[in-house]
Amino acid sequence: MPVRLGVARADGEVRLWVADEGPGLAPEDAARVFDRFFRAGGGAGSGLGLGLAIVQGVVRAHGGEVTVDTAPGEGLTATVTLPSCTEKAAQAD
Secondary structure, X not given: OOEEEEEEEEOOEXXXXXXXXXXXXXXXXXXXXXXXXXXXXXXXOOOOOOHHXXXXXXXXXXXXXEEEEEOOOOOEEEEEEEEOHHHHHHHHO
């Protein structure tokens, strides 16, 4: 399955996104992807359901946010938004 990566810097923020062309998630699963130990599809497959919960914790610790955009049959895009280094330095002054 192809995966696309992107990064952009604008308005004092840096955005990194990862997108796939997979099956996507139902709205009820998408609402829980950041919950610890949650595994979409009833837990099928490998993994512990910690990956996105860890990502969210790290991103929040650095003053950012992480979101997902998905729908059944539409793939999934995860976007991390962080303050740019120059923006954080200006706020510290």
